[in-house]
Amino acid sequence: MKSALALAFLGASAGAVKVDFTSDASIKDGASTIAYGLMKYYNGNETGQIPGNLPQPYFWWETGALFTALIDYWVKTGDDSYNSLTSQGLLQQVGGDNNFMPANQTKTEGNDDQGIWALAAIAAAESGFPSPSKDEPQWQDLAVNVFNDLVQRWDTKNCDGGLRWQIFTFNAGYDFKNSASNGVFFDLAARLYLQTKNTTYSDWASKIFSWEQDAGLITDTYQVLEGVSTENCKNIDKTQTSLSASLFLHGSAALYNATTSSQWKTRVDGLLKGVQEAFVSNGIFVEVSCETVKTCSTDSQAFKGFLVRSLGETAQLAPYTGATIQPILLTNAKAAAKACSGSPAKGFAGQAGTACGFSWAGSNSTFDGLTGVGEQMNALSAVVSTLTLNAEGQTNGTSPDKPSGTSPSSPATTTPKGAGNRVAADGMAALVVLGGILYGLL
Ligand SMILES: *[C@@H]1O[C@H](CO)[C@@H](O)[C@H](O)[C@H]1NC(C)=O
Ligand SMILES: *[C@@H]1O[C@H](CO)[C@@H](O)[C@H](O)[C@H]1NC(C)=O
Ligand SMILES: *[C@@H]1O[C@H](CO)[C@@H](O)[C@H](O)[C@H]1NC(C)=O
Ligand SMILES: *[C@@H]1O[C@H](CO)[C@@H](O)[C@H](O)[C@H]1NC(C)=O
Ligand SMILES: *[C@@H]1O[C@H](CO)[C@@H](O)[C@H](O)[C@H]1NC(C)=O
Ligand SMILES: *[C@@H]1O[C@H](CO)[C@@H](O)[C@H](O)[C@H]1NC(C)=O
Numbered sequence: 524m525k526s527a528l529a530l531a532f533l534g535a536s537a538g539a540v541k542v543d544f545t546s547d548a549s550i551k552d553g554a555s556t557i558a559y560g561l562m563k564y565y566n567g568n569e570t571g572q573i574p575g576n577l578p579q580p581y582f583w584w585e586t587g588a589l590f591t592a593l594i595d596y597w598v599k600t601g602d603d604s605y606n607s608l609t610s611q612g613l614l615q616q617v618g619g620d621n622n623f624m625p626a627n628q629t630k631t632e633g634n635d636d637q638g639i640w641a642l643a644a645i646a647a648a649e650s651g652f653p654s655p656s657k658d659e660p661q662w663q664d665l666a667v668n669v670f671n672d673l674v675q676r677w678d679t680k681n682c683d684g685g686l687r688w689q690i691f692t693f694n695a696g697y698d699f700k701n702s703a704s705n706g707v708f709f710d711l712a713a714r715l716y717l718q719t720k721n722t723t724y725s726d727w728a729s730k731i732f733s734w735e736q737d738a739g740l741i742t743d744t745y746q747v748l749e750g751v752s753t754e755n756c757k758n759i760d761k762t763q764t765s766l767s768a769s770l771f772l773h774g775s776a777a778l779y780n781a782t783t784s785s786q787w788k789t790r791v792d793g794l795l796k797g798v799q800e801a802f803v804s805n806g807i808f809v810e811v812s813c814e815t816v817k818t819c820s821t822d823s824q825a826f827k828g829f830l831v832r833s834l835g836e837t838a839q840l841a842p843y844t845g846a847t848i849q850p851i852l853l854t855n856a857k858a859a860a861k862a863c864s865g866s867p868a869k870g871f872a873g874q875a876g877t878a879c880g881f882s883w884a885g886s887n888s889t890f891d892g893l894t895g896v897g898e899q900m901n902a903l904s905a906v907v908s909t910l911t912l913n914a915e916g917q918t919n920g921t922s923p924d925k926p927s928g929t930s931p932s933s934p935a936t937t938t939p940k941g942a943g944n945r946v947a948a949d950g951m952a953a954l955v956v957l958g959g960i961l962y963g964l965l
Contacts, residue, residue, distance in 0.1 A: 538876015539864035544857060544909055551600045553860055554906045558596055560873020561899035568608040575612035580821050581896055583628050587640035588825055592900040595832055598650045599907040613643060614659055621660040622668040634686050638707025641669035645714050670715060673708045682756035684734040701750030702740050705731055706770030713774030717781045728778055745797035747771055762812050765802045766826040769833035772798060776840040791841050806854045807884045814882055824881050825897030831904040852908045858883035859905040865890035
């Protein structure tokens with residue numbers, strides 16, 4: 524008892540998330556510390572708060588990303604501590620039509636925002652995450668409903684196809700077709716095809732991918748560019764985000780898995796190489812458009828987690844890529860864990876000395892002072908990604924209860940009264956003008 528206490532004290536005072544990556548138990552332990560710090564930012568399960576919302580400065584889409592990260596955490600570690608609040612938050616935000624267009628968000632919601640939530644739902648369906656009760660919408664149905672919305676919004680009148688960034692004409696960004704929106708649509712279609720073998724989905728996935736190439740948004744060397752203005756369909760914003768590249772890589776791997784076609788293999792190989800060229804520097808992931816110049820927005824500080832998860836999924840769906848991907852994931856997991864050594868004066872409420880920084884680069888991967896939901900999520904996904912290294916697609920040790928077929932333990936009841944969704948009230952997600960082109964970070 525005494526020595527346990529002493530150890531705990533030592534650990535706390537020494538700070539940092541120290542992980543022995545040869546031990547699953549140590550990896551899970553480190554991940555649980557990061558997850559704990561992450562969830563201190565979330566108060567949607569507290570009385571008076573709205574499930575599925577993060578406080579400012581996080582936009583609504585980011586909770587969708589958070590739930591994907593938490594589902595991934597559960598899949599890899601078997602720790603179901605956050606399953607109830609994940610179910611509760613996802614179901615709270617489905618809206619009247621079960622398509623992740625809740626009244627509180629609709630006015631400012633973009634196609635990419637809606638799609639990110641749908642990707643959390645499909646991750647739940649794929650992984651056997653405990654199903655909602657019979658009277659609630661089911662995970663896969665939610666993903667299908669969003670897919671069908673996006674089909675309706677495919678716009679052939681401008682640029683021969685593609686989704687616009689925004690859903691509504693009155694939102695800035697309606698005149699922009701972006702790779703994030705088309706990427707979530709693509710990833711969703713690809714993974715629905717893998718799940719159902721319904722060719723409606725694979726037909727759409729092929730069409731979206733071809734459109735991205737024809738529009739010049741996926742280049743010959745498989746770089747995924749930000750988007751194109753609908754004005755003349757030539758004015759391309761060449762910014763690259765790891766989010767968009769991740770979406771196309773993951774979807775392509777799903778289609779390769781489902782079809783074993785050489786076309787999808789070529790695309791997986793191309794995108795994997797493209798991702799390495801764009802976002803891996805000295806072995807470490809870098810959000811290339813903004814990290815080194817320290818201008819990443821709150822949104823883009825959450826993109827690296829998508830890259831990590833996409834690579835992890837790719838290594839499973841296209842196992843021949845594992846030899847390339849797994850060493851990269853391991854290197855980054857080590858760097859990410861090292862960077863979880865901050866004790867910021869405010870904002871972070873996790874265990875002292877374990878706040879995760881944003882940048883993992885630099886020979887020592889020290890804490891860079893940037894903290895938040897994105898930083899914690901990125902590191903969490905990176906650390907747990909190494910749990911698949913021991914055996915193909917199998918974590919060693921406790922495996923999560925896969926399809927249990929039972930309802931989740933009932934989510935903590937909350938009685939939202941007022942409080943208000945300040946994020947929604949603030950309106951648009953970040954808009955940035957670069958080179959005269961308006962583009963969106965979601
Ligand atoms: C909300 O979730 C956290 C875990 O992140 C938990 O510690 C807390 O007790 C939960 N609050 C309620 C009211 O259930
Ligand atoms: C295939 O998916 C589409 C789109 O969700 C749906 O409309 C159609 O009914 C499905 N077909 C079958 C045979 O299930
Ligand atoms: C598809 O994914 C499964 C699960 O990871 C894997 O076992 C299988 O080998 C993959 N198929 C192909 C063609 O790579
Ligand atoms: C990295 O850490 C080592 C040992 O603490 C130190 O000697 C070295 O100067 C550090 N390098 C950088 C680039 O900070
Ligand atoms: C899995 O864990 C057990 C017990 O900790 C260990 O004996 C075994 O070698 C591990 N297997 C792999 C593949 O890591
Ligand atoms: C929408 O926002 C209002 C006011 O902030 C809140 O009372 C309500 O619970 C929210 N609705 C949903 C479905 O989250």
